[in-house]
Amino acid sequence: MKRGFLNSSKAKVRPLGPELVSAPILAVEKPAISSLEEPFQSMKFPIGKVEKLDLPESSSSLKFVERDPRSGSMPGAMTYTTFPFGAADNEPVTECFFFSGSKEVLMNKGPGFPKPLVHPATPAFTMKAVPGKGMGLFSTRALKMGELILSERPLLITARGVPTGLIPGYTREMFLQHSLAELEKCVAIAVNRMRPENKAAFMALANCHTEDGSGPVVGIIRTNGLGIEGLRPGATDETRRYSAIPKDISRLNHSCSPNTTPRFDLDSFGYQLRAVRSITAGEELTFQYVDVGCSAAERNEALKPYAFVCACPACTDAPASDARRAAIKAYNPSVLLWAIDRKLSDDSLINECLEQLARLTTEGLEHHGAYFDATKAIMEAYICLGDTQNASKWTAKVHKQVWAHRYEKEISEFRLSELLDPANTAAYEKHPFWRMRVDPNPTTAMYQTLAALAGPNNIKTLPGGQTFMMFPGPPL
Numbered sequence: 001m002k003r004g005f006l007n008s009s010k011a012k013v014r015p016l017g018p019e020l021v022s023a024p025i026l027a028v029e030k031p032a033i034s035s036l037e038e039p040f041q042s043m044k045f046p047i048g049k050v051e052k053l054d055l056p057e058s059s060s061s062l063k064f065v066e067r068d069p070r071s072g073s074m075p076g077a078m079t080y081t082t083f084p085f086g087a088a089d090n091e092p093v094t095e096c097f098f099f100s101g102s103k104e105v106l107m108n109k110g111p112g113f114p115k116p117l118v119h120p121a122t123p124a125f126t127m128k129a130v131p132g133k134g135m136g137l138f139s140t141r142a143l144k145m146g147e148l149i150l151s152e153r154p155l156l157i158t159a160r161g162v163p164t165g166l167i168p169g170y171t172r173e174m175f176l177q178h179s180l181a182e183l184e185k186c187v188a189i190a191v192n193r194m195r196p197e198n199k200a201a202f203m204a205l206a207n208c209h210t211e212d213g214s215g216p217v218v219g220i221i222r223t224n225g226l227g228i229e230g231l232r233p234g235a236t237d238e239t240r241r242y243s244a245i246p247k248d249i250s251r252l253n254h255s256c257s258p259n260t261t262p263r264f265d266l267d268s269f270g271y272q273l274r275a276v277r278s279i280t281a282g283e284e285l286t287f288q289y290v291d292v293g294c295s296a297a298e299r300n301e302a303l304k305p306y307a308f309v310c311a312c313p314a315c316t317d318a319p320a321s322d323a324r325r326a327a328i329k330a331y332n333p334s335v336l337l338w339a340i341d342r343k344l345s346d347d348s349l350i351n352e353c354l355e356q357l358a359r360l361t362t363e364g365l366e367h368h369g370a371y372f373d374a375t376k377a378i379m380e381a382y383i384c385l386g387d388t389q390n391a392s393k394w395t396a397k398v399h400k401q402v403w404a405h406r407y408e409k410e411i412s413e414f415r416l417s418e419l420l421d422p423a424n425t426a427a428y429e430k431h432p433f434w435r436m437r438v439d440p441n442p443t444t445a446m447y448q449t450l451a452a453l454a455g456p457n458n459i460k461t462l463p464g465g466q467t468f469m470m471f472p473g474p475p476l
């Protein structure tokens with residue numbers, strides 16, 4: 001037993017029952033099957049419909065053993081567990097079906113984990129039917145960019161596949177069907193472990209896979225699941241990502257110009273849904289099911305598994321929208337290159353980024369990483385120019401984008417909170433880009449900046465993902 005949570009008062013509220021651990025046989029010998037083109041270990045199901053086949057009775061390779069919930073994962077076995085461990089009856093819980101190792105990620109977080117969910121001060125959404133889309137969520141009041149709409153623990157977090165032994169004579173299609181059936185058996189157990197109200201909410205979710213080989217539970221997962229990473233340290237294959245099924249966020253319909261974005265907050269073990277631009281009262285809330293930075297044709301191809309054709313304005317006026325999205329994709333601001341290239345005007349980068357932001361706003365893509373990049377580049381350009389008034393204004397815009405992937409890292413690494421005050425020159429002087437554009441010797445300034453960023457080992461990965469390796473350069 002690792003940490004204090006099992007000794008806490010919370011842990012004593014409910015008696016700890018046995019927990020199930022499934023032990024699929026992993027070390028099964030693989031007979032050669034010529035029609036199985038992809039390595040079966042990937043357990044990746046095609047994203048579209050799976051042909052429904054009547055399979056001969058096959059013996060399942062799954063073995064179930066009961067284990068004490070206070071124990072960690074059984075090596076090589078998959079674990080059913082309910083999180084938070086020993087939760088009180090009124091605390092939101094998530095049923096988990098994990099590969100080994102994930103339970104330990106949660107056990108090792110220590111006391112105080114998970115933090116309570118933070119909710120908006122007043123309710124911000126309601127659910128109602130949307131013609132042609134089933135149910136959907138709508139705002140009940142005006143919302144500002146970055147505002148929290150709802151927080152929730154997922155009903156379920158599950159592996160997307162279970163290791164299944166190959167069955168001699170099976171074709172690829174039969175094997176897929178068999179794998180889906182094995183997964184259905186496994187996840188149905190997790191669903192049956194849910195509290196009655198959670199199980200009812202889960203089973204009431206949309207399922208666009210009723211006609212194919214997915215079982216009822218797998219169909220719901222494939223319709224509503226959100227990819228979630230970070231619970232399997234070290235895994236690089238398909239098993240690194242689980243599917244999470246939240247109750248309310250699952251009711252959001254797709255838009256190629258979404259006005260919200262969900263983000264999983266590990267500290268509270270919950271999803272937070274935020275507005276990515278201003279939203280008026282009564283507007284439908286939407287998010288992107290697939291990457292919407294590409295063309296309408298590519299988006300609708302990727303959306304096929306969800307069994308609808310998107311009729312949002314970007315899809316109905318595809319040529320103009322496609323051109324803008326291609327321009328957005330093609331532009332990647334480089335503050336460093338602009339800062340040292342004195343042939344460029346002082347405002348060229350800022351103007352380019354303003355154009356990029358205009359394209360993103362026209363397309364309704366404020367949730368996109370490119371929006372964060374362009375906002376941050378303008379903030380950094382003003383820091384390069386030594387203009388704290390404008391830099392602080394743009395820092396505030398970066399600060400609003402709490403949903404952004406790199407938000408926390410950027411805020412802490414470059415101490416952006418201190419830059420909200422234009423008079424805090426001490427903080428500005430510590431920023432690696434401070435006055436780089438107005439320095440009399442920009443090349444030296446750039447090397448100094450890179451050296452500072454590179455640190456003692458001369459290698460540094462910037463928040464944007466670029467890696468710098470310092471070679472001996474001009475004397476510093």
Ligand SMILES: C[S@@+](CC[C@H](N)C(=O)[O-])C[C@H]1O[C@@H](n2cnc3c(N)ncnc32)[C@H](O)[C@@H]1O
Nearest residue numbers: 133134135206208224250251252253254306308
């Ligand atoms: C995750 S559910 C969304 C909530 C769902 N509308 C409900 O009733 O619970 C996904 C399903 O909603 C429908 N849907 C989502 N976005 C849509 C859209 N933009 N147009 C039409 N149908 C949509 C499709 O049937 C899709 O398979």
